[in-house]
């Protein structure tokens with residue numbers, strides 16, 4: 001049994017090269033800008049009562065600095081630190097106030113080589129859910145999940161379930177029934193994090209929740225009208241896996257953002273993970289459309305929390321990089 005309580009995915013910290021362009025793009029999605037200066041933009045969705053769920057930092061190169069999970073209490077942070085240290089996994093404590101609006105946090109490299117952070121407290125901000133007068137674009141409501149491309153999905157699946165207390169909602173079986181992709185959750189939705197087979201560690205996308213499918217369409221219209229149509233990479237469509245309505249976008253630095261609506265409740269302990277075959281044409285897109293190659297090949301490189309440098313990529317354990325479509 002784990003002795004700490006991870007609540008949910010909380011925020012991503014992305015490095016971007018041109019804050020003005022980023023500002024225009026994320027503004028078109030309907031994010032609320034909580035705070036900004038010449039080096040940073042802090043964004044939140046309309047229903048979020050915390051300071052931000054996306055922190056864009058101006059840097060020379062695009063990268064993922066860290067993905068962050070919220071835990072229940074300060075004691076949970078101490079318990080997590082003890083757990084990681086028991087595994088000879090070095091943690092970095094970031095003191096309260098050293099990051100804008102955030103209490104103390106700990107950063108660690110997970111077994112996939114992903115930079116991960118845990119925090120208990122973040123400053124609050126006005127919840128804008130009923131400020132319909134400021135709704136615009138895709139009307140992003142809240143952060144929903146991270147999706148990461150890693151070389152050993154089955155190892156990631158086992159570690160997050162056995163050691164960190166996540167549960168699996170759905171998974172994809174690949175060669176010899178090995179797990180090719182897995183959707184894992186702490187909050188009672190389909191996922192807080194998904195892992196998929198590929199050269200990694202890399203961040204594939206950050207998913208944000210919308211109130212309805214029409215908001216995705218409104219987002220496409222708004223983006224196209226603002227000149228961002230080339231950034232619409234895949235969709236809109238219906239996922240087989242997760243049942244969500246989706247749209248994938250590339251921001252001005254190539255970071256992938258998913259707009260996501262319509263998954264389901266996974267709170268019950270007797271919920272049985274749903275298996276999909278990698279080659280099932282309805283797995284990715286219920287309507288049978290193929291995803292473009294860029295969706296399988298391109299992703300955001302990640303920084304090591306200790307050195308601050310980019311991690312090298314390892315080849316995946318499973319050879320299949322994408323499904324074979326037999327239809």
Ligand SMILES: [Fe+2]
Pocket residue numbers: 145147194205207258
């Ligand atoms: Fe996703």
